[in-house]
Amino acid sequence: MSPKRAVTLQDVADHAGVSRGAASFALTGRNGVSEATRERVRASAEALGYRPNLSARNLRAARTGVIAVYLPAVAPTLSYYAEATFGIVNEAMAAGLVVTLVPSPAPGTILPRLRADGLIAIDPAPGDPALEQLLSAGMPVVSGEEMPAEYRRVRGEVRSDHTAATLRLLDHFHANGAKAPAVISPEGSLGWAEEVTTAYRAWCAEHGIKERVEVVRLDSLPESTVAATETLLGARDPADAILALTEGSVLNVLTSATEYGRSAGNDLLVAAAVDSPALQFTEPTITAIDLNPREFGRACMRIMLDVLEDRASTSEVVRHNVPIEINFRDSTRGKRV
Amino acid sequence: MSPKRAVTLQDVADHAGVSRGAASFALTGRNGVSEATRERVRASAEALGYRPNLSARNLRAARTGVIAVYLPAVAPTLSYYAEATFGIVNEAMAAGLVVTLVPSPAPGTILPRLRADGLIAIDPAPGDPALEQLLSAGMPVVSGEEMPAEYRRVRGEVRSDHTAATLRLLDHFHANGAKAPAVISPEGSLGWAEEVTTAYRAWCAEHGIKERVEVVRLDSLPESTVAATETLLGARDPADAILALTEGSVLNVLTSATEYGRSAGNDLLVAAAVDSPALQFTEPTITAIDLNPREFGRACMRIMLDVLEDRASTSEVVRHNVPIEINFRDSTRGKRV
């Protein structure tokens, strides 16, 4: 509205009666300026409503002020990624950085080279050409979940203990009467899904229980999900508890249960490996692992900030663990007595 | 990886044997340079892999290169907003602009003043203090859906014809045997929800059918959604078709139907006013209005670009309509004969 030009560092310096350099030193907290002067400059800045021009600052520092975030192609469909992104944005804003989402390019398309000071890649998948291109830009990288070994080393890695959570959930199934738990997992390369499935297999081995893993195809999700449910529930020896990795597959199991003469939450336990808001609205409500995506995103950005400010080790990968929990709901309550 | 400094306009000029100014003119397509020179400069830029430094360009132009996007607080839970955001980002990238998401502040929190060249506000709600603060920054604003009248005029407004889609869906209900359609809507101020509900009321009036509108409270969504379903289905004179505005409420209706002795898709028609991926995975699959969020986002950004480049009228609001469709699925197929 007000067409008056923005207040500049020079304005602040003039107002405080010092040179521009001194004002800069005072405001950025560098040594070389008396405490009294610093206070005076701060007061002037405050009074004038000074806000540093980031373009100028970035130009000077040979930075862009931008952090790129790369999400899997399925991102828009999963509230998990939206939450994680908001976590990243939150933390970035506080540091005066801007976050740019890198859209997964349509297959065959090439990404425009992007200017950024760092890249946060969530759930990086092996063999993703766009990811490869991004990594080759040479900026520091923090990954959410494990970066596939084939790629160059990352500076930071944020993870969660999916194995422990999975085992706990399977124990919960077991305690509530399940003898034949199963897993429905998307095919391919999400490290997270693989970790859950591997934990499941280990649990089965330890308990001497037959493995039931159904894999759904990403290119025909609805159909293959229906088929997976049928295989698990229509078998002569059907599953009596299902851990579904995606929202689609839990919902399919839950809403198909009666077709197979089962009652979800009662003689068929159902849980999701990742929570989402919808799971509180079904009847019965659905037990799910709460991946704490907001905090996960924040953690990624915090490590990125450490890296950018040279507070992070350059020789080894900074690792951080985000705790996850289980939201127990009615779908795993088991037979009523 | 390569620590060699970025190639600058000066490098291109040297390579092409012209002055920096001439190179600038050539590359930005301005007049004042011969076609031959222009070509030579272009070739040099190409050969050297020149990419303009946006910080410098922005500094010069007194811009930030950033477009702020403001979404409702519920954004992370709805795939609609994620899709719209990706649409915005897509279009922005092509124009060399960066998108920053403004997180809805926790109540009472104040937003840090943000630097941006423009603001895109999706589903702006009347009385939102954060929105008010953002608008007062004085940058050009484009709104997705109608900007509440109390706020200052926007430069652009992207909308969809929810009324027409709603009427069409109600006709579809009717054609498939529904005599008592109902609506479950979130309380409050989303203009979109109000438009759908108003269209519903008009339809009821026209058909001489009793209105059944249940409003769910945002602060206790799951509980009040359950209550809404109960009111509609447990009544002496129950609804036989339900248009639910949110994913949560459709899922609740669908999964509760049998409790009330109803069969969704058969003697109880169910539809959602906004599509989401989960709705293809339920049994039955759920009919929904496809709001085309990606295109909606793109349209917002395209108008913003027109405004920023002064291609848009300054005297009147630029308006654009994004067409929406209905994805017909099994939940509204009606009684099998």
Next chain:
DNA sequence: CTGAAAGCGCTTACAG
């Protein structure tokens, strides 16, 4: 402890 000056990479009046 402070000030004057240079320079980050660009664009754009202004002379030639």
Next chain:
DNA sequence: CTGAAAGCGCTTACAG
């Protein structure tokens, strides 16, 4: 049609 110069707002060696 082209070149030399100024300046966007900042930070930071360098002298004093």
